[in-house]
Amino acid sequence: MAEPLLRVEKLVRRFGGITATDNVSLDVSAGELHAIIGPNGAGKTTLISQLTGHLEPHSGSVSLAGRDITYLPAYRRCALGLARSFQITSLLLDFTAADNVALAAQAHAGTSFRFFANARKERSLRDAAHAALDRVGLGHRADVVVNKLSHGERRELELAVALASKPKLLLLDEPMAGLGVTESQRMVKLLQELRKEVSIVLVEHDMPAVFALADRISVLVYGRVIASGDPAAIRANDEVKRAYLGDQHVVTHHG
Ligand SMILES: Nc1ncnc2c1ncn2[C@@H]1O[C@H](COP(=O)(O)OP(=O)(O)OP(=O)(O)O)[C@@H](O)[C@H]1O
Structure with a gap:
């Protein structure tokens, strides 16, 4: 086996x-x-x-x-x-859905959080973020700040964050x-x-x-x-x- x-x-x-x-x-x-x-x-x-x-x-x-x-x-x-989606939310509430996923993708890629400005601009991270958001059905909410997302959408976003590390x-x-x-x-x-x-x-x-x-x-x-x-x-x-x-x-x- x-x-x-x-x-x-x-x-x-x-x-x-x-x-x-x-x-x-x-x-x-x-x-x-x-x-x-x-x-x-x-x-x-x-x-x-x-x-x-x-x-x-x-x-x-x-x-x-x-x-x-x-x-x-x-x-x-x-x-x-190995990726985990938490029981208690670990999202950054003042950042957009796409930022949250891009940051996770960046962390996985091994670059420092100090260069977050780059996570927004960096094409590959942005593309990875949008792909993960699409997979959970949140593509249309990419630019919405987490604070404005519903509870259900936040759960979906947590999944996208987990998926960002492939x-x-x-x-x-x-x-x-x-x-x-x-x-x-x-x-x-x-x-x-x-x-x-x-x-x-x-x-x-x-x-x-x-x-x-x-x-x-x-x-x-x-x-x-x-x-x-x-x-x-x-x-x-x-x-x-x-x-x-x-x-x-x-x-x-x-x-
Ligand atoms: N950090 C901790 N310090 C002391 N006891 C703990 C700690 N974490 C868990 N426990 C105890 O270990 C046992 C298992 O807890 P755990 O949270 O893993 O259960 P669970 O199945 O996830 O429960 P739930 O369905 O309520 O989330 C419980 O008796 C709990 O009180």
């Missing part, structure tokens, strides 16, 4: 007496959309932070395309093709959070498009969205993966039903 794009092995991270990720292991193949679900406090964000390099594990390992990245700093992982693997932490029904349907459609080009790890509480999008789902409860499988297997898993899905209305109206 081909080597997975991402391999997580026995990742342990404690906070005082809490084991936030407790021997978490999972594989993500190239082209896969792998969702991670679980109740509040299950360790999803802690897991993502260890994948991006914002948090060090106490033990275990993470490898990307066969390379051990467990202790690489975040910027080196980004250069290797990632192999995109880590998305609750992209649907705070979106209304129409906006989250748009986000699902957008992710359905993006997943054709980039592998995705998706942490999300919106179960209809997860079940509409995922190839595979891992369920975290108290820091442990209690099940991993395709959506049908997860939906039918008794332990998952007991621990998490319970009576939740798991339908696929985003389909």
